[in-house]
Amino acid sequence: xxxxxxxxxxxxxxxxxxxxxxxxxxxxxxxxxxxxxxxxxxxxxxxxxxxxxxxxxxxxxxxxxxxxxxxxxxxxxxxxxxxxxxxxxxxxxxxxxxxxxxxxxxxxxxxxxxxxxxxxxxxxxxxxxxxxxxxxxxxxxxxxxxxxxxxxxxxxxxxxxxxxxxxxxxxxxxxxxxxxxxxxxxxxxxxxxxxxxxxxxxxxxxxxxxxxxxxxxxxxxxxxxxxxxxxxxxxxxxxxxxxxxxxxx
Amino acid sequence: xxxxxxxxxxxxxxxxxxxxxxxxxxxxxxxxxxxxxxxxxxxxxxxxxxxxxxxxxxxxxxxxxxxxxxxxxxxxxxxxxxxxxxxxxxxxxxxxxxxxxxxxxxxxxxxxxxxxxxxxxxxxxxxxxxxxxxxxxxxxxxxxxxxxxxxxxxxxxxxxxxxxxxxxxxxxxxxxxxxxxxxxxxxxxxxxxxxxxxxxxxxxxxxxxxxxxxxxxxxxxxxxxxxxxxxxxxxxxxxxxxxxxxxxxxxxxxxxxxxxxxxxxxxxxxxxxxxxxxxxxxxxxxxxxxxxxxxxxxxxxxxxxxxx
Numbered sequence: 001x002x003x004x005x006x007x008x009x010x011x012x013x014x015x016x017x018x019x020x021x022x023x024x025x026x027x028x029x030x031x032x033x034x035x036x037x038x039x040x041x042x043x044x045x046x047x048x049x050x051x052x053x054x055x056x057x058x059x060x061x062x063x064x065x066x067x068x069x070x071x072x073x074x075x076x077x078x079x080x081x082x083x084x085x086x087x088x089x090x091x092x093x094x095x096x097x098x099x100x101x102x103x104x105x106x107x108x109x110x111x112x113x114x115x116x117x118x119x120x121x122x123x124x125x126x127x128x129x130x131x132x133x134x135x136x137x138x139x140x141x142x143x144x145x146x147x148x149x150x151x152x153x154x155x156x157x158x159x160x161x162x163x164x165x166x167x168x169x170x171x172x173x174x175x176x177x178x179x180x181x182x183x184x185x186x187x188x189x190x191x192x193x194x195x196x197x198x199x200x201x202x203x204x205x206x207x208x209x210x211x212x213x214x215x216x217x218x219x220x221x222x223x224x225x226x227x228x229x230x231x232x233x234x235x236x237x238x239x240x241x242x243x244x245x246x247x248x249x
Numbered sequence: 250x251x252x253x254x255x256x257x258x259x260x261x262x263x264x265x266x267x268x269x270x271x272x273x274x275x276x277x278x279x280x281x282x283x284x285x286x287x288x289x290x291x292x293x294x295x296x297x298x299x300x301x302x303x304x305x306x307x308x309x310x311x312x313x314x315x316x317x318x319x320x321x322x323x324x325x326x327x328x329x330x331x332x333x334x335x336x337x338x339x340x341x342x343x344x345x346x347x348x349x350x351x352x353x354x355x356x357x358x359x360x361x362x363x364x365x366x367x368x369x370x371x372x373x374x375x376x377x378x379x380x381x382x383x384x385x386x387x388x389x390x391x392x393x394x395x396x397x398x399x400x401x402x403x404x405x406x407x408x409x410x411x412x413x414x415x416x417x418x419x420x421x422x423x424x425x426x427x428x429x430x431x432x433x434x435x436x437x438x439x440x441x442x443x444x445x446x447x448x449x450x451x452x453x454x455x456x457x458x459x460x461x462x463x464x465x466x467x468x469x470x471x472x473x474x475x476x477x478x479x480x481x482x483x484x485x486x487x488x489x490x491x492x493x494x495x496x497x498x499x500x501x502x503x504x505x506x507x508x509x510x511x512x513x514x515x516x517x518x519x520x521x522x523x524x525x526x527x528x529x530x531x532x533x534x535x536x537x538x539x540x541x542x543x544x545x546x547x548x549x550x551x552x553x554x555x556x557x
Contacts, residue, residue, distance in 0.1 A: 054535055074538040083539070090536040093468075093496070095554035103550065104540045153540060 002028040002051065002157055002190070007060035009050060020046045021057070022213040028157065033183045033191045035204035037228070043213040044194045045087060048161045051192075052084040053077045064157075083155030087162045087194075089146035092133045097145055100133055104152040117148040120181065122174035139166040147178065158182070160193045164200065172197075179203060201225060253284075256323050260350030263382040265319040275317040276303055278331070280324050292316055292343075302332035302364075305345075309338030309370065317346045320363065325355025325389050330362040339370035339402075348380035351391040351417070360392035367397070369432075372404040379409070383416025390418040397424040401432035403458065411438045413448065414556065420448040430458025430487070438467040439556045442475035442503070452481040456489035456518065463491040470552055471503030482510035485518025495524040498555060500548075 009021040020043045028034050036044050049055045051062065053074040061070045069077055078084075092100070101114040115125030121144040131137065133145060143166050150158050163179075164172055176199050182191055183203060193200055201207060207224040209217040217224050253261070257279055261267040270277075270285060274292035277285045288294050291311040295304050305316055318333060337343060353359040369375055383391035399407055413420060426434050434454065442448050454463045463483060471477050481493040495507040509522035529551050537547035 052539055054539075074535060075541060075543050078539050078541040086532075086536065090530070090532045092533060092551065093555050094557045095550065099550075099554065103537060103542065106541060149540065 001030050001063075001065060002192075003063040004047075004051070005061045005063070007047075007050060007057045007062065009046060009055060009057045020213050021050065023060070024210070024213070024215055025060075026208060026215055026218065028190050028192055029206075030156075030188045030190050031186055032205040033179070033186065033193070033203060034206045034208060035193045035195055035201050036208045036210055037194075037196060037201060038210040038216070042211045044210050045161050047210065048084070048159050048192070048194050051159060052082060054084075078153075078155075081156030083150045083153045083158040085146050085150040085158070085160040085163060087165055089142045091135060091137070091142065095133050096129070097131050097133060097148075098129045100145070100149055101152045104149040106153075114152070117152045118145070120151055121145070121148045121178055122171060123148070140168050140171050143167050144171060144175075147175070151178075151182070155189065157190045157192060160191070160195075162194050162196070164195060164197045172199075176200065176203065201228075254323075256352050257321050260321040260323070260352060260382065260384070261319055263384075264321070264348030264350040264380045265317055265346050267317065267319065271315070271317040273315050273317070274305070278318070278320045280322055281327060281329050289314060291341075294318075297332060297334065301330065302334070305333065305335045307335070307337045307341050307343055309340055309373075311338060311341040311343060313342060313344075315344040315346065319347065320349040320361055322349070322351045322353070322359050322361055325353050325359055325387055326357030328358070328360040330364065332364045332366070335365065335367045335375075337367065337369045337373045337375055337405075340372050341370070342374040343376075345375060345377045346379075347377070348382075349393055349395075350382045350384070351393070352385040353383070353389045353391050354385040354387040356388050358390040358392055360390075360394070362394040362396070364396040365398070367399045367407065369399065369401045369405040369407055371402045373402075374406040374408075376408045377410070379411050381413040381417050381420070383418065385416075391416060392419045393417050394421045396422075399424070399426040399434065401426065401428045401434060401461075403429045404431040405429075406433045407435070409434075409436045411436065412440075414439065414441045415443075417448070418444075418446050420446075420450075422448070422450040424450075424452045426452075426454045426463070428454070428456050428458060428461035428463065428489075431460045432458065433461070434463040434465075436463075436465040436467075438465075438469070440467065440469040440477065441472070441552070441556060442470075442477055443472040444475060445473070446475040447477075448475070449478045450480070451478075452493070453484070454482065454491065455484045455486060456491055457486045459488045461487065461489040463489075463493075465492070466494040466496070468496050468555060469505065470498045470500065470556060471505050472500045474502045476504045476506075478506045478508070479524075480508040480510070481522070482512070483520050483522075485511075485513045485515055485520050487515050488517030489515070490519045492521045493523070495526070497524075497526040498552065499526060499528055 010017040010019040118125040291308040293306045479495040483491040507524040511520040
């Protein structure tokens with residue numbers, strides 16, 4: 001179980017401290033798929049980075065299975081069982097997909113086993129296992145490999161920061177199946193997804209809405225979703241543009 | 250039967266991947282003398298006139314054969330210049346492994362300057378691997394100044410892999426190439442310097458014939474207080490295409506100078522140079538740390554991959 005208690009975080013902006021996260025407290029229980037949603041710039045990704053240890057809060061505490069991890073490093077948190085999929089995955093010259101999956105798994109698993117993680121994210125494993133994680137991969141391919149590394153890590157809590165960003169529609173359908181599969185095998189682990197996508201919200205056990213650095217709504221999917229429909233946190237971008245142009249409602 | 254001591258064996262394994270006397274044509278040079286040599290039916294190895302190196306003659310049409318000519322030095326204070334000339338017959342396809350390992354436990358500098366000249370015949374294909382390695386904790390420097398001269402005839406292909414990862418204090422490497430029509434040159438250089446090492450790598454490639462292509466790529470890492478200079482000149486003297494790339498990571502107080510040089514003397518010469526120098530990207534470290542690696546382990550993985 002992951003608990004955030006009174007977390008605040010700000011950055012310097014033109015000499016002023018701009019608060020991005022304002023006194024957030026929330027709990028991600030075991031065995032649940034939780035989706036954090038909300039408008040762009042609301043602080044969702046920052047919150048995910050605070051949990052992974054990439055950013056340190058200005059105040060407040062983070063507990064993981066009852067242990068205070070606020071001052072722990074990224075590595076220590078990863079070893080304790082926190083996994084994190086980047087919104088914009090990193091490229092590595094010379095490191096192959098197989099290397100990255102083995103690093104994620106923490107041991108030299110046979111290539112055939114590593115392939116299973118690639119197949120799970122809809123990549124033809126044979127074509128990708130020896131590829132370098134470099135510029136030769138498209139954004140969508142890289143994104144799926146990123147998700148495969150988090151699957152391979154088999155964390156107790158896996159955090160996905162906007163997994164849909166940069167993925168085409170074909171891959172997205174597959175991605176929903178990946179998360180459904182993870183949800184089915186969740187046992188006592190948990191999944192935290194930062195997303196705007198209706199179809200990801202639809203598979204959530206719990207939905208948390210973050211706006212202007214604060215939790216504005218929190219509850220089961222059935223409680224929160226009806227309130228979201230038609231708001232900026234929920235509406236797909238194209239629909240919003242149409243709204244602004246007054247073509248559709 | 251050649252007897253090798255443990256240090257010689259270790260150096261041979263580092264520079265030539267050899268754990269025993271190789272099959273096929275070979276010459277093993279240790280502390281300035283040949284300690285073993287064999288020719289094959291198609292590949293003849295003979296001393297040069299004057300005894301300052303070897304001539305390697307590969308018969309036209311020789312396929313899938315290899316030549317190993319590693320050099321090891323285990324005495325301190327040795328300094329030698331060796332010339333090896335390769336005559337690679339038309340239409341042949343061969344694999345050549347060179348390389349030098351120096352173990353210097355003494356106070357004096359040890360230096361090996363190997364000048365390799367390759368005459369690659371029409372439509373012949375050559376893959377050349379050269380590894381340099383230094384070890385030993387003496388105060389004497391380990392110095393390697395390799396010179397590589399390539400003369401590629403029409404339609405020939407030369408693929409070079411040059412590796413210097415560890416322990417060489419000072420290097421001045423000069424590689425020159427003359428390419429006739431349709432000839433193809435590929436160079437992959439991997440270099441890591443540490444401590445106060447210094448490495449200079451200079452290329453001058455003349456693309457003289459129509460359809461000649463050259464692709465010279467250097468990947469390097471400069472750690473501690475080391476210094477590197479990559480100086481790559483391509484001269485496009487005919488309708489040709491050429492690409493050079495210097496891709497480097499600097500760490501600690503390492504310094505790298507990349508000097509691009511492209512000269513197009515023909516309107517149909519297409520030449521490209523790329524250079525990127527920088528420290529390891531923070532995001533790369535963070536990604537590997539989220540997989541459970543420490544910062545130091547992440548750094549090692551990134552560098553290992555980069556130089557793989």
